Amino acid sequence: MDVTETAGMRDTVYGRQGELLDLLIDYLRQPSVSATGEGFPAATQRAMRELELAGLRAEVWETAGRPCVFGRADGPPGAPTVLIYGHYDVQPVGPSDLWRTTPFEPVIDAGRIWARGSGDNKGQHYAHLQAVRLLREARGGLPVTVKIILDGEEEVGSPNLEELVSRQRDALAADVVIYSDGPVDNSGQWCVKHGVRGVLGIGLHVRYADRAVHSGNFGNVVPNPAWTLVRALASMRDDDGKVLIDGFYDDVVPLGEADREALRGLPPDDSTLADFGVAEMDPAYGDLSFQERLAALPTLTINGLHSGDPQRTIIPHEARARIDIRLVDGQRPEAVLERVRAHLARHAPDVVMTQEMGVPPARTPIDNPFTPRIARAMAAVTGQPPLLVPAMGGTLPVYVWNQVLGVPALGIPFANVDENNHGPNENLEVSRYLDGIAISMAVLSELAGTVAR
Amino acid sequence: MDVTETAGMRDTVYGRQGELLDLLIDYLRQPSVSATGEGFPAATQRAMRELELAGLRAEVWETAGRPCVFGRADGPPGAPTVLIYGHYDVQPVGPSDLWRTTPFEPVIDAGRIWARGSGDNKGQHYAHLQAVRLLREARGGLPVTVKIILDGEEEVGSPNLEELVSRQRDALAADVVIYSDGPVDNSGQWCVKHGVRGVLGIGLHVRYADRAVHSGNFGNVVPNPAWTLVRALASMRDDDGKVLIDGFYDDVVPLGEADREALRGLPPDDSTLADFGVAEMDPAYGDLSFQERLAALPTLTINGLHSGDPQRTIIPHEARARIDIRLVDGQRPEAVLERVRAHLARHAPDVVMTQEMGVPPARTPIDNPFTPRIARAMAAVTGQPPLLVPAMGGTLPVYVWNQVLGVPALGIPFANVDENNHGPNENLEVSRYLDGIAISMAVLSELAGTVAR
Structure with missing residues (x-):
């Protein structure tokens, strides 16, 4: 032709x-x-x-x-x-x-x-x-x-x-x-x-009491599930955006040389950020280009975080988060899920984990x-x-x-x-x-x- | 008489x-x-x-x-x-x-x-x-x-x-x-x-974008306010419940010997915990009695935590927390507020703080x-x-x-x-x-x- x-x-x-x-x-x-x-x-x-x-x-x-x-x-x-x-x-x-x-x-x-x-x-x-x-x-x-x-x-x-x-x-x-x-x-x-990228959706839940209690009458006495959840999440990621879950990156297949070259050839694609009112890309990932951040790196994203009541002086009785992990080539949802489970068992055993979806x-x-x-x-x-x-x-x-x-x-x-x-x-x-x-x-x-x- | x-x-x-x-x-x-x-x-x-x-x-x-x-x-x-x-x-x-x-x-x-x-x-x-x-x-x-x-x-x-x-x-x-x-x-x-105890109520707010964005299309690119908030909170308190804000405990007037003796004389008062379905007191404070936890120690409590949507694969555009600090004798709300402000300026400058109430x-x-x-x-x-x-x-x-x-x-x-x-x-x-x-x-x-x- x-x-x-x-x-x-x-x-x-x-x-x-x-x-x-x-x-x-x-x-x-x-x-x-x-x-x-x-x-x-x-x-x-x-x-x-x-x-x-x-x-x-x-x-x-x-x-x-x-x-x-x-x-x-x-x-x-x-x-x-x-x-x-x-x-x-x-x-x-x-x-x-x-x-x-x-x-x-x-x-x-x-x-x-x-x-x-x-x-x-x-x-x-x-x-x-x-x-x-x-x-x-x-x-x-x-x-x-x-x-x-x-x-x-x-x-x-x-x-x-x-x-x-x-x-x-x-x-x-x-x-x-x-x-x-x-x-x-x-x-x-x-x-x-x-x-x-693949995706793995995970729900996190901590619950200590049947109902919220007064933060004065029970502060330091009744454990606070929001603190447990915050500490569990904080243990998973450092200030540079690196995921601290043991073995998280082990199976990642790095991009080949041809893929890297293609990435470098792509036009900058951060113009849409201004549409959302975002001034600059997440500084955690330094100089990486827009496309490298998507193609070469898995993510660990908090989608939602809910606990207690922003109007009341209470200790919440439960706290929930939903995270998703976008997976790159080589990572399998089941394997990553097990690594998250092991991390929580070691660092935050009170957190109950539920898998919500997984696509390689x-x-x-x-x-x-x-x-x-x-x-x-x-x-x-x-x-x-x-x-x-x-x-x-x-x-x-x-x-x-x-x-x-x-x-x-x-x-x-x-x-x-x-x-x-x-x-x-x-x-x-x-x-x-x-x-x-x-x-x-x-x-x-x-x-x-x-x-x- | x-x-x-x-x-x-x-x-x-x-x-x-x-x-x-x-x-x-x-x-x-x-x-x-x-x-x-x-x-x-x-x-x-x-x-x-x-x-x-x-x-x-x-x-x-x-x-x-x-x-x-x-x-x-x-x-x-x-x-x-x-x-x-x-x-x-x-x-x-x-x-x-x-x-x-x-x-x-x-x-x-x-x-x-x-x-x-x-x-x-x-x-x-x-x-x-x-x-x-x-x-x-x-x-x-x-x-x-x-x-x-x-x-x-x-x-x-x-x-x-x-x-x-x-x-x-x-x-x-x-x-x-x-x-x-x-x-x-x-x-x-x-x-x-x-x-x-006194009380100091503080709102925390992080916002990076006008609206939530797709966690796949923008994961690692658009910064996530939920991560910023989680890391800010985690920086404030260690696993033992100790508040890590510089100078937080400086002005605390310790209980006198007579007060300590009175505390020791009080009956155990944790029976109400079972009413809330709570099995044991917050382990972060070790052997301290119910009354010591209330009388001798200030608190740092997360009252509420809200960001994003637990049903959707998004990067939230904002994250909010409300904390209250119960103050013990010697602590002044204004001074503690300034210490929280200084802590955030050093560890989490993207977090906007608002004072909601203060009672010594x-x-x-x-x-x-x-x-x-x-x-x-x-x-x-x-x-x-x-x-x-x-x-x-x-x-x-x-x-x-x-x-x-x-x-x-x-x-x-x-x-x-x-x-x-x-x-x-x-x-x-x-x-x-x-x-x-x-x-x-x-x-x-x-x-x-x-x-x-």
Whole structure:
């Protein structure tokens, strides 16, 4: 495939934009709120039908929760297999008075499609589906074997995805996994994301009495759970932000040289801090750049802290904290959880710990064989090379591909930065949707040149 | 005065209990809620009239807030002067559905007077007023000069009392101050209280951003105010409960030998801990007894701790704590506040501190010349010597007597332990009220033997 051919793809897509938008708008009309069940089971059937309309052989894969749908369309014999992951469920609508439109009645206005699910994630995976359809129409067949899996419960943490991927390992076998979720780089530039941090959520609870007591009548007598919690937390982290839990960093796989070089090449990305009224980055981490702080380091964050009453002279009867730990490549949630447990047993035995969630991290080295081809395809469509991001700070269930299926996984997000996913007025820029279709067509074509397993 | 005479006083009081109860019940019908103004200004006039009915020359002393009333009745030339402090204002009624009776319609039932203000403090200072009246009737005059001041805003922290006492220093001049507030010892035994702890309330606040941000997308980048607050608090106190603020203990006046001996003589008083579900006293203070922890040591208590959201994976944008410090003899709120300020400036400069309240501590040495006479009078009425308590854990504005007026101040509480002051179903045992009158008669008679200034 040469540049002329890629430019032709983009022209084709933009030439058919009326049809491509109508199809997406109709797909967005179908509610699919995994948290509440709104729109199910119709949403599953609708997702399967969309796979079929794109020319894939589709089936519903039941799980203990909401089903996934899976589709497959073969390329030429010996061609590599590309597995595309997306999710057809959406977040709840939230307070409807904050929306300027009706969430499941999509509207195109100011160059954007306004609807729940437009950015997260229907508009993004639908771009891949339309890319498959257009490629078949244009070439009479696909350059690679395409498999598409659409998750039905990503917005509730994909609790059954790992089990499903283990069970359907053969059906899912692929050379590379592509997912398009979340926004492009904060600068607005297209990018390829190579990893995500994992997350481990932990609740901490200390309780000494049935009820709060008078701080004068019982001060120094009745033990104070707020002090115990404060001392437990303080024992976990030093002034330089270093986590003091024994063995916390032991399993961290350092970034490779190519990843470090890519990090150094990224533009500074602290402009958004001013939007929050934050003057400077956390001084605990010294000179580390914005992206290094996200890609190279795990976190230990206090999400919430609650005890007593700020208006009353009492000794509280209980104290609670919620912390989350963002994990980087090599760290396993279970192992880190055990280290936190051991730390508390030694330093703060009165603190009761509860695990709230755990998702492993995932990272594909930036010097893998697929990234250069994907980057070339994207550059051909968009006119400039995408940013190569070693890892992002947030968490997605990418580990099921890297670790369970054992396949490199790469993220090529299509959504605009202000897609308002999870909030009111979710939207997707029309041009991002159309460019996403052209990018997917170019990427699938370019990946034909890689060697299958 | 001999024991026969004292026993005669008790008989007189019990013989006239119908009349003494009717008078109190009528007094309790007058609402006097300083926090809301309910019952004012009538409540002030009513309190003054009660002083007059007891035979005192009474006047209203205006303040910047609710007025005090003051009365005086002279004893023989050269007799010592006893100043009695009480308060005629009461707490708000609170949720009326929790009351079994109507708060300002007093009811006698099960040996108790049920009404707002019965224990705190009308029933207690009214016992002194009736003692003055009965003593005059029985003896044709008073054995000592009696001055009574009734505060109109004790329940809102007596914000104008210090200024008033300074201004009325001459009118208030006395040899000893007696106050009857709060309950008798937790064991139910009568007691003489020699001190109270002071209190200093401080708010702590850290804020870095306008709003909470995603803990994955910004973890290690946006500073976390909860960590700053936790580390600031942890820097203030070690594992043994010792406060690490420079100079915190410098001004503490240690208990004298007589006070220590009195402390050792007190019964163990940790039985109430089981009521709160607390298994053992705070281990940070080792072998110290319940009373030593209250009388000899200042506290540093976290009253409340709030930051973020325990349900969300966020970095909070602000964190707040409220602490109170209970001060012991010698410590001044302003000086301790400055030491906290200096500590934060050195260890946690991002923490903004606000002072919320400050009341100095007060202590009268247990080996003062009045306690033995008071104790002898009480023993004659009740049949056993009172407990001598060097200091209680809570806070009352006793410093205005010890420090502003410069007179020893002694507490002889009359209320039962379960008086439910500040709560619903406030009550005073009839026998405590009647014994209180007899005790006051005996105490005033005994104090005639002390030497005036």
